[in-house]
Ligand SMILES: [Zn+2]
């Protein structure tokens with residue numbers, strides 16, 4: 001993600017205005033925390049970050065409802081394998097995405113496109129299977145972590 005947190009929030013607010021969505025202070029706060037996490041963040045980590053800011057207890061259902069809103073409106077994606085959430089790199093434009101997730105640092109790369117689903121459903125075993133929802137999450141080592149590993153090996 002290259003855009004700053006402020007830019008992303010401004011974009012979300014413009015989108016909410018345009019579509020008549022209620023980006024309430026709570027939803028905005030959840031979105032901001034997801035943006036700032038820069039890697040998948042779970043509901044309980046969000047609660048831990050929110051409670052000191054709000055000075056009151058935050059219920060999981062409250063956070064899950066806010067996350068549902070953000071996911072439905074394309075601001076945030078759910079990472080199923082981690083039960084966590086990342087900010088979308090292209091909020092407001094409906095798209096399918098694939099995710100590359102680093103096992104070590106948690107860095108998550110979003111790659112947009114329908115090609116994976118299309119090529120799978122076009123393959124002979126699938127017989128034109130109609131895809132309704134796709135979850136493509138690849139885990140491994142990001143290039144930064146690979147570099148770190150290489151540096152460590154050289155140092156030893
Ligand atoms: Zn996205």
Ligand SMILES: [Zn+2]
Pocket residue numbers: 102103104105106107141142143144145146
């Ligand atoms: Zn990494």
